[in-house]
Amino acid sequence: MNDIRAIVGEAACKSGPDAARYYEDPRGSFTGKDCVVVLPETTEQVSQIVRLCNSAGIAIIPYGGGTGVVAGQLSLDSDAAIILSLERMNRVRSVSPDDFVMVAEAGCVLENIHAEAERHDLMFPLSMASKGSCTIGGNLATNAGGIQVLRHGNARDLCVGIEAVLPSGDVLEELSPLRKNNTGYDLRHLLIGSEGTLGIITAASLTLKPLDPEAVTAFCAITSPADALRVLRALRTAIGNRMNGMELMSGFGVGLVCEHFPTLRNPFAGDHPWYLLIDAAGNPGVRDETEAALAECIEKGFIIDVVMAESEAQRSALWSLREHTPDANRKTGAFCSSDTAVPIGQIDAFVSGTHAAIAGVHEGLRTNSYGHIGDGNIHHNVFPPKGIPKADFLQAHPGIANGVRGAINEATLALGGSISAEHGIGRLKRKDLQEHASPSKMTVLRQIKQAIDPKNIMNPGALIDQSACAD
Helix, strand or coil, rough: HHHHHHHCCHHHHCCCCHHHHHHCCCCCCCCCCCCEEEEEEEEEEHHHHHHHHHHHHCCCECCCCCCCCCCCCCCCCCCCCEEEEEECCCCCEEEEEECCCEEEEECCCCHHHHHHHCCCCECCCCCCCCCCCHHHHHHHHCCCCCCCCCHHHCHHEEEEEEEECCCCCCCCCECCCCCCCCCCCHHHHHHHHCCCCCEEEEEEEEECECCCCEHHHHEEEEEEEEHHHHHHHHHHHHHHEEEEEEEEEEEEHHHHHHHHHHCCCCCEEEECCEEEEEEECCCCCHHHHHHHHHHHHHHHCCCCCEECCCCCCHHHHHHHHHHHHHHHEEEEEEEEEEEEEEECHHHHHHHHHHHHHHHHHHHCCCCEEEEEEHHCCECCCECCCCCCCHHHHHCCCCCCHHHHHHHHHHHHCCCEECCCCCCCCCCHHHHHEEEEEEEEHHHHHHHHHHHHHCCCCCCCCCCCCCHHHHH
């Protein structure tokens, strides 16, 4: 550690109580080991640290904003690793309006990237509830999705270049804003979504887009997820790719948000079983076209009622109902939070099927289902029966969280889905991946890991079982 301290300085190395927040899981499901936390400030410092760790066989766990929920940023088994936080590497290196590209370091908070883009009358479309704390390096390492996937895609679709430090300590410099570059394997896409197991992303060239002159946000009351799919088809036909996103929210979930956050309220006078939060943007006229399409959906019986935001304040209030949902789940005592995806056309069957499967695990379990209707990524948050505290319930029923997660996975796979949609595998889902992925896929994953990181120092234990890589 003295060699590392010589690289970054004494103040940039933390441990014990000074580093307590780096060992915490945002949902309280895990507690990491008390590892030394190192905070480099430059790519060169990261390179030097990785070279030292590679020589000594010391494991490195990359750390972004700490918002990951699958324990990918924690060391659960050993305190011999170092946690390498990129938070001091938080500079926007350049913005090229002509190329529609921003080069940002991995530690840049997503919300700050949004603000910098807006300074140039541009936008960076990736957005999610944790935008005030998550970092772009973590977003790319997990290929984050967010609330505008329908129009703009996942994190990998918004990145044209990567700078990363490989396990050897060598720096991969691929930050060119080129849109066309057919010079062999695209290492950018190999690193995006690799969860820090193949290298440490230190900077990225991000795709910027023009600001839309007109935006529309609508909150709709509906009867079922089946009606949500009907609305989705109708709107995509009417306004095409001008729809940013469509979020499905359960009436139960909206009630939890309003209960825990009294300043927020359901815009409808009465309660409804399901809601849709719709966001679209484009040239002038998109609001009128969206309103006309929603009116037709009401006539056809797909929608019960609609509230349209008339100001930015109203738009923010409607989105707050969705963005506060994870916190409301936590405050209510969710003991299992899923992140799976199914084909869009299977969403109705998926919701009903998983609710039945969860009820079969234990009587009285409550489920809040919500998520991204446009890409099939519906989250299920499961709570103990009403009136039973989470801690008491888990103590009385050890292993039930794994039982519920298994039931959700089975329901997902039965419909041709994926056990991880946007949060990654981390350490939480590593055994699930091993169980459900094809042998050929697991073989290739291990071969790639072994070829690039033969000493297994890069986030060992995340994504792939480290013992399997040593075969």
